[in-house]
Amino acid sequence: MSNIPADLKYANSHEWVREDGNDVVVVGISDFAQEKLGDVVFVELPEEGAEVTAGDPVAVVESVKAASDIYSPVSGTIVEVNSSLEDAPEQVNEDAYENGWFFKVKMTDQGELGDLMDADSYADQCAED
Amino acid sequence: MTKHTPLYEEHLSCGAKMVDFGGWDMPINYGSQISEHNAVREDAGMFDVSHMTIVDITGDDAVPFLQQLLANDVAKLITPGKALYTAMLNDAAGVIDDLIVYRMDNGFRTVVNCATREKDLAWMAKQAQNFTVSLVERDDLAMVAIQGPKAIEKSAVALGKVHGPIAAQLNPFQGLPSEDWFIARTGYTGEDGLEVMVPNTEIVAFWQRLVEADIKPCGLGARDTLRLEAGMNLYGNDMTEETHPLESAMGWTIAWKPEERDFIGRNALTNIKTAGGYGKLVGLVLEQRGVMRSHQTVHAELDGPAIGEITSGTFSPTLNQSIAMARISGEIKDSCFVEMRGKMLPVKIVSLPFVRNGKKQFD
Numbered sequence: 001m002s003n004i005p006a007d008l009k010y011a012n013s014h015e016w017v018r019e020d021g022n023d024v025v026v027v028g029i030s031d032f033a034q035e036k037l038g039d040v041v042f043v044e045l046p047e048e049g050a051e052v053t054a055g056d057p058v059a060v061v062e063s064v065k066a067a068s069d070i071y072s073p074v075s076g077t078i079v080e081v082n083s084s085l086e087d088a089p090e091q092v093n094e095d096a097y098e099n100g101w102f103f104k105v106k107m108t109d110q111g112e113l114g115d116l117m118d119a120d121s122y123a124d125q126c127a128e129d
Numbered sequence: 130m131t132k133h134t135p136l137y138e139e140h141l142s143c144g145a146k147m148v149d150f151g152g153w154d155m156p157i158n159y160g161s162q163i164s165e166h167n168a169v170r171e172d173a174g175m176f177d178v179s180h181m182t183i184v185d186i187t188g189d190d191a192v193p194f195l196q197q198l199l200a201n202d203v204a205k206l207i208t209p210g211k212a213l214y215t216a217m218l219n220d221a222a223g224v225i226d227d228l229i230v231y232r233m234d235n236g237f238r239t240v241v242n243c244a245t246r247e248k249d250l251a252w253m254a255k256q257a258q259n260f261t262v263s264l265v266e267r268d269d270l271a272m273v274a275i276q277g278p279k280a281i282e283k284s285a286v287a288l289g290k291v292h293g294p295i296a297a298q299l300n301p302f303q304g305l306p307s308e309d310w311f312i313a314r315t316g317y318t319g320e321d322g323l324e325v326m327v328p329n330t331e332i333v334a335f336w337q338r339l340v341e342a343d344i345k346p347c348g349l350g351a352r353d354t355l356r357l358e359a360g361m362n363l364y365g366n367d368m369t370e371e372t373h374p375l376e377s378a379m380g381w382t383i384a385w386k387p388e389e390r391d392f393i394g395r396n397a398l399t400n401i402k403t404a405g406g407y408g409k410l411v412g413l414v415l416e417q418r419g420v421m422r423s424h425q426t427v428h429a430e431l432d433g434p435a436i437g438e439i440t441s442g443t444f445s446p447t448l449n450q451s452i453a454m455a456r457i458s459g460e461i462k463d464s465c466f467v468e469m470r471g472k473m474l475p476v477k478i479v480s481l482p483f484v485r486n487g488k489k490q491f492d
Contacts, residue, residue: 035146038350039163041444042418060470062420064162064350064444067470093161
């Protein structure tokens with residue numbers, strides 16, 4: 001059974017979102033998603049300063065199995081990216097919710113957080129996949 | 130309903146993630162495909178390959194039958210246990226399957242792919258009608274491949290007093306019976322190692338002894354990256370019934386001599402060779418980030434048409450970059466472009482294999 005922390009929100013495309021204060025959220029991919037992908041070998045991150053809309057593909061993760069788009073769960077500006085993933089992409093597998101984070105977004109619309117799932121709903125979605 | 134090998138419960142207790150592979154529930158990995166891959170390159174790993182099909186061919190006509198059935202010539206197998214890699218072709222020289230043939234005391238043992246089992250057996254039975262031969266599928270045997278620079282050394286204890294000495298005396302590409310076991314120094318990884326066929330009733334105990342000998346269980350994921358680094362074809366990807374051996378880097382497996390040996394597909398193959406102009410399977414290396422995948426198109430020029438496509442692509446854990454096999458037409462140059470996710474990326478053309486015995490094989 002994969003790990004789904006109760007204090008995070010989730011998108012149906014398997015990104016997690018953690019509120020970091022000052023309208024900034026941290027985004028990564030869930031333990032369930034990293035397990036599905038298998039060993040991650042490359043991560044392509046967005047540019048800092050890029051304007052994104054909720055649902056935009058903004059990053060790419062390449063695993064031994066496939067390439068997958070990572071979508072921004074919220075609209076706003078990319079304020080920071082986890083460039084340590086470029087040299088150590090395995091952090092996505094080993095520590096999906098902490099060191100394996102992808103990028104931070106300064107939100108323009110707090111209300112979009114309400115469109116995301118809580119841990120229980122996300123666990124239900126994973127059980128159906 | 131997927132089939133289980135006799136090692137199914139062992140896989141689960143080793144933490145395997147199982148997937149459907151040609152109707153069999155098989156381990157894709159036991160946690161990390163990359164660490165399994167590295168174990169085989171640096172130490173020793175083992176694979177359950179019991180899903181593969183073993184067929185014994187005996188009878189007075191075993192030699193002439195196989196000389197007609199296969200593009201390579203079993204007459205080359207003079208010493209006991211010597212093995213041969215070959216294609217089995219249809220009349221149009223399309224590849225029905227690739228297989229290994231071992232010389233046995235009383236005939237031959239062949240190992241064919243699992244996904245092609247039904248059509249292979251039907252084709253072999255059909256071609257056997259005019260010969261005095263007996264074809265027996267050995268589904269009473271399971272098979273484990275133990276691969277890596279330390280594979281033979283580490284499996285000695287698990288093989289025990291009876292089978293260990295047989296394994297120790299094998300030359301590369303040789304297989305010998307040991308009571309009702311069969312031990313071969315062959316594999317699909319580009320490393321030294323063994324493929325051991327064991328009665329279904331004894332395979333679980335043997336696997337457990339191999340685990341105790343600290344040989345790492347490896348899944349089909351690592352098997353694929355290892356074979357691709359070793360430049361070995363995968364049936365269904367790199368060759369099919371729609372492609373012939375000359376355009377599949379299998380020209381070396383065709384025995385053209387003696388000229389009077391009329392193997393199936395020979396006429397078609399001769400015509401193809403005479404006409405020329407067929408494609409070629411080459412190695413590609415991506416020198417930037419990203420992973421090449423099968424079916425991506427290959428282009429000679431940045432804005433030019435496709436000259437071929439990738440048949441197998443992956444990330445190479447040994448080289449830490451993406452490698453691929455591609456079938457391309459036209460003059461071979463040093464480099465070309467692959468369209469990946471909407472972008473044209475430059476790639477280097479290299480000869481196969483990419484890796485042999487743990488070492489990079491190109492500049």
